[in-house]
Each structure stands twice: as structure tokens, then as C-alpha cells.
Amino acid sequence: MxxxxxxxxxxxxxxxPKVGITQSIRYALDKMERPYSPNASLDWCIGPPLQESFAILLQNADPVVGQEALRLFRERFSTVGLFENxxxxxxxxxxxxxxxxxxxxxxxxxxxxxxxxxxxxxxxxxxxxxxxxxxxxxxxxxxxxxxxxxxxxxxxxxxxxxxxxxxxxxxxxxxxxxxxxxxxxxxxxxxxxxxxxxxxxxxxxxxxxxxxxxxxx
The missing domain is CATH 3.40.50.1000 (HAD superfamily/HAD-like)
Structure with missing residues (x-):
């Protein structure tokens, strides 16, 4: 063809983009007082829509909670994380x-x-x-x-x-x-x-x- x-x-x-995405996810989870084990991989979060990943990580499908996690992620990603790539x-x-x-x-x-x-x-x-x-x-x-x-x-x-x-x-x-x-x-x-x-x-x-x-x- x-x-x-x-x-x-x-x-x-x-x-x-591993470093930038995973560190920005950890930043968001820390800010929400839901820290993720430093020994646990977040590679599975690279690619799918982040809202879906945060729903799993936070064990909470509430879109309001997901939007707050996304806001915190972007707080770091938009200034630092996007170039950790x-x-x-x-x-x-x-x-x-x-x-x-x-x-x-x-x-x-x-x-x-x-x-x-x-x-x-x-x-x-x-x-x-x-x-x-x-x-x-x-x-x-x-x-x-x-x-x-x-x-x-x-x-x-x-x-x-x-x-x-x-x-x-x-x-x-x-x-x-x-x-x-x-x-x-x-x-x-x-x-x-x-x-x-x-x-x-x-x-x-x-x-x-x-x-x-x-x-x-």
C-alpha cells in the first residue's frame, strides 16, 4: 500500500519523556498527600490520558479530584518537566x-x-x-x-x-x-x-x- x-x-x-512525566506525577501526588513509592514504576502512565492514570493512582474516579491532580502535574511539567526528555x-x-x-x-x-x-x-x-x-x-x-x-x-x-x-x-x-x-x-x-x-x-x-x-x- x-x-x-x-x-x-x-x-x-x-x-x-520518562523523567519529566514520572517526576511531575510524583509531584502532583505529593501535593495531594498521596505519595507514591519511589521504588514503584510509573512507566505505565506514559502514553495513556493522564486523567485515566490519576484515577487509578488515587483510586478515585471523581473528575474534580482528577482535574486537581492534573493541575498540579501541569504546575511542574509546564516549567520543568517538558524538557526532561x-x-x-x-x-x-x-x-x-x-x-x-x-x-x-x-x-x-x-x-x-x-x-x-x-x-x-x-x-x-x-x-x-x-x-x-x-x-x-x-x-x-x-x-x-x-x-x-x-x-x-x-x-x-x-x-x-x-x-x-x-x-x-x-x-x-x-x-x-x-x-x-x-x-x-x-x-x-x-x-x-x-x-x-x-x-x-x-x-x-x-x-x-x-x-x-x-x-x-
Whole structure:
């Protein structure tokens, strides 16, 4: 199949945001007097909508409580956490080759767009992308199916010629809900089992494998 457009997840796909996200979650929990064990991993929180993760962490699904946790998270993340991050090896090289091949590149992340754009600019990734799409601070487009639908509609993209690349089941399920082919990447925070169960059309184990998948190498 000939793809003309690629949608990339950000966290766990283009960059490794572990320190910034997990430390900002711990900051929020500490402020709410619900500290999380320093020995317990928060890697599972990287990728899914944060409201869902906070509901589990706080054992409280009250949206008011979740919004307060989110507010505290952003208090640290917006000033410090978003730059506690780094692109994965070979990402710049990969994006340069995809762009040179004439493909249209977009970012589609559940992270608020206001933060995603700052991160992409900070790590010199912005020149590769036509637009950075993310969620809104009011909660719109937090779920990948809604976000991908929004990107397809706004950019007038043909789902049959669009490919989604991401590291968690949310990326795969969101793509499938919009009739978009999806590949899962295993260098991020979702396991091969998670990605396969979600219906990934292909698993990639290192960035350069995407070039082979697209017949560009």
C-alpha cells in the first residue's frame, strides 16, 4: 500500500519523556498527600490520558479530584518537566529521510498541543512536521480516536493512505477506529503483546525499520 501521510505519536515514539512525566506525577501526588513509592514504576502512565492514570493512582474516579491532580502535574511539567526528555537515537535521521522522500509528516499526541509544540521546537524536530496536533487543556482530543479523526478531517487526509506510528495500544486503537493502518514501535512504553492485542499491522523494533516498511531503504 502506498502511504502519503504519516502520523507520529510523540511520547515513547519520537522522544523519551520518562523523567519529566514520572517526576511531575510524583509531584502532583505529593501535593495531594498521596505519595507514591519511589521504588514503584510509573512507566505505565506514559502514553495513556493522564486523567485515566490519576484515577487509578488515587483510586478515585471523581473528575474534580482528577482535574486537581492534573493541575498540579501541569504546575511542574509546564516549567520543568517538558524538557526532561530526549529524542530517541536515529529519530532525526529517520525524519529527515521521510521528509526527503516527499511524505507528509504530522504529530498526533494525547499530550496538550501547547506543550507538544514547545517540546518539538526545543529538540529541533519542528522542521520535519507540517503541524503538531495534540489535546486541548480543556480535555478535547485527549483520546486518540477523536484526535486522529480531527487530524484527518482538518487536513483532508485519505485514511487509506495514512499511517499511524505509536508505542501504546491507544495509538493503534485510535488508528483502527478511523480505518488507518497502524504500526507499533517497541522502543517506547508499550509491550509487543499490548501492541499486537490492539491490532497493530506491524511491529518495529528500531526507528530505521520504518524505512524498510515503507520501501525507502
Amino acid at each position: 502506498q502511504f502519503t501521510t504519516l502520523l507520529f505519536d510523540l511520547d515513547g515514539t519520537l522522544t523519551d 530526549e529524542p530517541y537515537p536515529d529519530i532525526h535521521h529517520l525524519l529527515a529521510q521521510l521528509q526527503a522522500a516527499g511524505l507528509k509528516l504530522y504529530i498526533a499526541t494525547s499530550k496538550p498541543a501547547v506543550y507538544a509544540r514547545r517540546i518539538v521546537a526545543h529538540f529541533d524536530l519542528a522542521p520535519y512536521f507540517l503541524m503538531v496536533y495534540g489535546s486541548e487543556l480543556d480535555g478535547r482530543f485527549t483520546h486518540k480516536n477523536e484526535l486522529i479523526q480531527h487530524v484527518l478531517h482538518t487536513e483532508n487526509l485519505n485514511p487509506a493512505h495514512t499511517l499511524m506510528i505509536g508505542d501504546r495500544k491507544h495509538d493503534i486503537l485510535g488508528a483502527k477506529a478511523n480505518h488507518v493502518t497502524a504500526v507499533g514501535v517497541t522502543w517506547g512504553y508499550g509491550s509487543s503483546e499490548e501492541l499486537r492485542a490492539a491490532g497493530a499491522d506491524k511491529l518495529l523494533h528500531q526507528p530505521t525499520e520504518l524505512l524498510h516498511f515503507l520501501n525507502l531503504a
